[in-house]
Structure formats: C-alpha cells, structure tokens
Amino acid sequence: MRHLLYLPTITMGLVLSIASPNSGIADTAFLEKAVRDKVSSIEGRLIAWRRDIHQHPELGDQETRTSGLVADHLRSLGLEVRTGVARTGVFAVLKGAKPGPTVALRADMDALPVKEPKGLPFASQAKAQYLGKEVDVMHACGHDTHTAILMAVAEVLTSLKDQLPGTVQFIFQPAEEGSSLYPPGSGQISGAELMVKEGIFAKIKPDAVFGLHVLPGKSGEIAYRPGAILASSDGFEIKVTGKQGHGGMPWQTIDPITTSAQIVNGLQTIVSRKVDLTASPAVVTIGTINGGTRANIVPETVEMTGTIRTYDEGIRTQVHDDIATVAGKIAESAGAKAEVSISHGYDTTVNNEELTGRMLPVLERAADGRIRRSLPVGASEDFSVFAQEAPGLFVFLGITPEGQDPTKAAPNHSPNFFVDEGALVVGARTMASLAVNYLATPSGK
Numbered sequence: 001m002r003h004l005l006y007l008p009t010i011t012m013g014l015v016l017s018i019a020s021p022n023s024g025i026a027d028t029a030f031l032e033k034a035v036r037d038k039v040s041s042i043e044g045r046l047i048a049w050r051r052d053i054h055q056h057p058e059l060g061d062q063e064t065r066t067s068g069l070v071a072d073h074l075r076s077l078g079l080e081v082r083t084g085v086a087r088t089g090v091f092a093v094l095k096g097a098k099p100g101p102t103v104a105l106r107a108d109m110d111a112l113p114v115k116e117p118k119g120l121p122f123a124s125q126a127k128a129q130y131l132g133k134e135v136d137v138m139h140a141c142g143h144d145t146h147t148a149i150l151m152a153v154a155e156v157l158t159s160l161k162d163q164l165p166g167t168v169q170f171i172f173q174p175a176e177e178g179s180s181l182y183p184p185g186s187g188q189i190s191g192a193e194l195m196v197k198e199g200i201f202a203k204i205k206p207d208a209v210f211g212l213h214v215l216p217g218k219s220g221e222i223a224y225r226p227g228a229i230l231a232s233s234d235g236f237e238i239k240v241t242g243k244q245g246h247g248g249m250p251w252q253t254i255d256p257i258t259t260s261a262q263i264v265n266g267l268q269t270i271v272s273r274k275v276d277l278t279a280s281p282a283v284v285t286i287g288t289i290n291g292g293t294r295a296n297i298v299p300e301t302v303e304m305t306g307t308i309r310t311y312d313e314g315i316r317t318q319v320h321d322d323i324a325t326v327a328g329k330i331a332e333s334a335g336a337k338a339e340v341s342i343s344h345g346y347d348t349t350v351n352n353e354e355l356t357g358r359m360l361p362v363l364e365r366a367a368d369g370r371i372r373r374s375l376p377v378g379a380s381e382d383f384s385v386f387a388q389e390a391p392g393l394f395v396f397l398g399i400t401p402e403g404q405d406p407t408k409a410a411p412n413h414s415p416n417f418f419v420d421e422g423a424l425v426v427g428a429r430t431m432a433s434l435a436v437n438y439l440a441t442p443s444g445k
C-alpha cells in the first residue's frame with residue numbers, strides 16, 4: 001500500500017522537476033535536509049520549552065502564561081503575531097521569500113483538570129478554577145508537547161525563510177478540551193471554532209492544514225489514516241418522567257426506573273442492529289443515570305446522560321434520530337414520557353485523502369520509515385474545524401518509551417500519561433517537513 005502511493009508521487013515530482021529545474025524535488029530534498037539538521041540542533045530547547053509548559057499547565061481559555069511564552073518566541077523570530085485570538089490564542093504568519101501556497105500548522109495549548117502524581121522533576125503542582133471550582137491541573141493530553149513542537153517548527157522554518165516558497169500560518173489554539181470559563185450549553189464558543197470565527201483565515205485561506213497529537217504508540221512512530229481518523233462527539237440527555245408513588249404498590253405508579261432500564265437496553269440495539277457497521281463504526285454510551293431517593297418510593301423522574309461517537313455524517317444523523325425514537329417509544333409503551341436533548345459537539349476529524357496520499361512519503365522520511373496506518377480513534381478533536389476550512393491532515397505521534405507495551409501504557413487524560421521526550425524531534429521534523437514539502441512541491445494536481 002505504501003509503495004503504491006509512493007511511486008506516483010516520485011514520478012510526478014520527476015516530471016515537474018524536469019519541466020521546471022528550480023522547483024520540485026531538488027528544493028524539497030534541500031529543505032527536508034535543512035529541517036532535519038535544524039530540528040536536531042534545537043532539540044535541547046524544544047525539550048526545555050516542553051518541561052516549562054508542562055510544569056505550568058493552564059486550563060482552556062486561561063492559557064495566558066503559555067500564550068505569552070509562545071508570542072514572545074514568535075516575535076523574537078520576527079513573525080507577524082496576533083494575540084488574544086479566541087481569548088488566549090496566538091496566530092502568527094511567516095512569509096517566505098519566494099511566492100507559493102499557504103499552509104497552516106496547528107498546536108493546542110490547554111491542559112486538563114487532572115492531578116499529576118509526584119515523580120517528574122517538572123511535575124505540575126498547579127491549581128486553577130474550572131467552571132467555578134478549584135481543581136488541580138495537568139498536561140494529561142500532551143498539549144504541552146504540541147506547543148513546544150510548534151515553537152520549534154516556527155524557529156526552524158523562519159531560519160529557512162529565504163528559501164521558502166510560500167506562507168506558513170502558525171495556529172496556537174486555546175481550549176481544545178473545552179472552555180474552563182464557560183460551561184457547555186452557555187452559548188459561548190471557544191477554541192478552533194472561535195479562532196475561525198474571529199477571522200484568522202479571513203485574509204488568506206490556507207491551501208492545507210496540518211496537526212499532530214501525541215498518543216501511546218512506539219516512541220517516534222507516526223500513525224496516519226486517510227479519511228475519518230477521530231470521531232464526532234455529541235452529548236445527549238434523556239429525562240424520563242413517570243408518576244411517583246409507593247414502592248409497595250407500583251400499580252399505582254408509572255415507574256421511570258424500569259422504563260429507563262428498558263431504554264438503556266433499547267439504546268444498545270441502535271449500534272448493534274441499526275447502524276451498518278461495515279460502513280463505519282459508531283458508539284452510544286450512557287455515562288450517568290440518576291433517579292430516586294429511597295428504597296420504597298417509585299420516583300417521578302430519572303435522568304440519564306451519554307455520549308455518541310460516529311465517523312460519518314449520515315450515521316451521526318441516523319443515530320440521533322434513533323435515540324429519540326427508541327427512548328420516546330419505549331417510554332410511551334410504559335405510559336411515561338421521555339424528553340431527549342442532543343447537543344452537537346466536535347465533528348468528525350477527516351483527513352483529506354488526496355493530501356494524505358501526497359504527504360505519505362514525507363511522513364515516511366520524517367519518521368525514518370516508522371509509520372503505520374491507524375485505526376479510527378474514539379476521541380474527538382476540534383482540529384476538525386480547521387480541516388473543514390482547508391484540506392487537512394492530522395497524524396499521531398507515538399510517545400511510549402522503548403521497552404514498554406504501548407497497548408498497556410496509560411492513555412491520554414490519565415494522571416499517569418507519560419511522554420518519551422525522544423519522540424519530540426520526530427514531531428517537529430514531521431510538522432516542518434510537511435510544511436516545506438507542501439510549499440516546495442507544486443501541487444500534485
């Protein structure tokens with residue numbers, strides 16, 4: 001599979017470089033070599049930035065220290081820098097000396113309300129307000145590494161400015177994990193959606209957008225997937241209303257507890273019986289169920305909440321409709337009432353297939369051949385917003401230290417999530433190589 005994709009790209013590059021001796025493969029090889037050397041030369045600083053950011057994590061929409069570090073660094077490189085984008089985000093532009101297309105590179109900066117265990121010399125002891133409550137804060141999703149990697153990439157690409165054909169946009173986004181100031185349902189948007197709404201692409205829309213995420217996997221291995229790579233994530237609430245009464249005389253009541261139990265079972269048949277799982281996977285999970293106060297009282301209401309994950313818009317709509325139908329009809333059959341509300345979260349993150357194919361050889365070289373095709377991942381990402389603005393490619397960087405089994409490593413969001421810092425240079429090389437390649441190789445069209 002890899003070779004099938006590799007061959008046409010090379011052939012195309014050769015044809016183009018014959019047609020135009022100053023572009024194509026020659027530039028690309030030069031720039032990739034320069035990227036490799038320069039990334040290696042700043043590895044120490046890349047790791048130092050990461051440790052500093054790791055030790056001072058900040059929650060979504062409160063990333064003031066982190067974005068200050070980022071903005072100072074980008075200004076010191078002489079880039080055009082815009083701060084306060086989507087509250088605490090940073091957007092910067094590097095104009096290459098030669099004409100060419102525009103690529104956007106994205107990193108997210110926010111941490112999570114997770115308590116980091118002691119151990120690392122740069123472990124976090126930070127606390128912050130999360131939706132009005134004091135919490136411990138940790139970079140348990142690795143966004144500290146994404147930020148440090150993109151700071152390094154900005155420096156590397158700036159040093160190649162004179163040879164760079166085109167423009168690079170650097171997106172340091174806040175609140176990928178959601179806002180810590182505004183709860184869901186408050187009507188406030190944040191993160192990627194707010195950055196786009198505030199017009200980061202108003203002047204120049206990028207021709208491609210790239211992003212990466214650290215994930216358990218062999219350290220330094222890049223995992224890619226054409227098409228849907230991360231799920232859409234929607235929340236739902238079901239309120240079942242019956243008729244309260246004595247638990248010893250249930251015939252005088254309408255029991256929302258037994259009704260809810262039937263609804264929970266009924267919901268299981270949506271994915272197992274109604275979704276075409278050969279086309280695309282789906283998940284429906286009930287995460288909370290609350291009702292009742294006492295053993296001998298049939299309560300009036302039961303409330304449930306859950307999450308829906310899909311990788312296809314048609315299936316997403318179908319699952320939404322089925323949840324409403326299943327809950328409504330089962331409640332009706334018991335004489336109860338079910339009110340269903342579904343809130344749209346992040347969309348599916350879809351990698352542009354042509355772009356993925358075109359960039360596959362670049363990934364392979366940047367990771368020294370250590371690439372693998374990923375399965376779809378059940379988490380979701382607001383990188384999906386950027387990937388709807390321009391053809392997108394989002395890849396995973398393995399960060400499990402050698403000698404450990406990645407399948408047994410603590411996942412993202414766990415307090416034990418651990419990053420092998422040796423992988424970070426591969427991340428920086430990958431992002432910088434994707435950018436220079438896209439700019440230097442005339443479009444694969």
Ligand SMILES: [Zn+2]
Nearest residue numbers: 141177412413
């Ligand atoms: Zn996360």
Ligand SMILES: [Zn+2]
Nearest residue numbers: 141143176213
């Ligand atoms: Zn994340």
